[in-house]
Amino acid sequence: MSTPYDFTELPDELWTQLEPLLDPFKRKRSGGSAPISSRNIMNGIIFRLKTGCQWSMIPRSYGSKSAIHEHYRRWARRGVFDQLIKICLENYHLQQGLHFSWQSMDGSLIQAPVRTKKRSG
Incomplete structure (x- = not known):
């Protein structure tokens, strides 16, 4: 079974595109310090997006959190x-084929609970 921490970095074929x-x-x-490669920074961004960790929890091997976040904002x-x-x-479609015979969407919309101060007296 796969977990978010089963992270694999960008394959060469995808990186060239x-x-x-x-x-x-x-x-x-x-x-x-010396500049970090764009590929390393992108791997750090993908790690963060895949795991849902905080920016500060991205492994230092990808670079500093501020550099990675700055690149993320600019690229976004x-x-x-x-x-x-x-x-x-496109790559997935070429390899596996996308089948759009049906689509599904799920979601929910509820009002957030409102906190009110209790009146004294």
């Missing part, structure tokens, strides 16, 4: 993740 969508790294200030604004989903769907 994704890499051109990413903007090249440009340092804002001189100095600091540029639509990189929308394009990544399209690439993954």
Whole structure:
């Protein structure tokens, strides 16, 4: 059985399709530590999205939480993740085939409980 912690990093085939969508790294200030590869940062982002962990809990092997979060925000604004989903769907369709003979949607909508202060007296 698979768990969110059974994380595998981006395969080479997917990375070759994704890499051109990413903007090249440009340092804002001189100095600091050596830049982390975009692939490593993307693996950190995917780890965070897959596990649901806090940004601060991403393993340091992927880079600092602030660098990973900064790249995530920039790439999200540029639509990189929308394009990544399209690439993954196209690849899945080529390998397994997507069957749209039926669709299903599930959800619920309830009002959040309201907390009121108790009146004294």
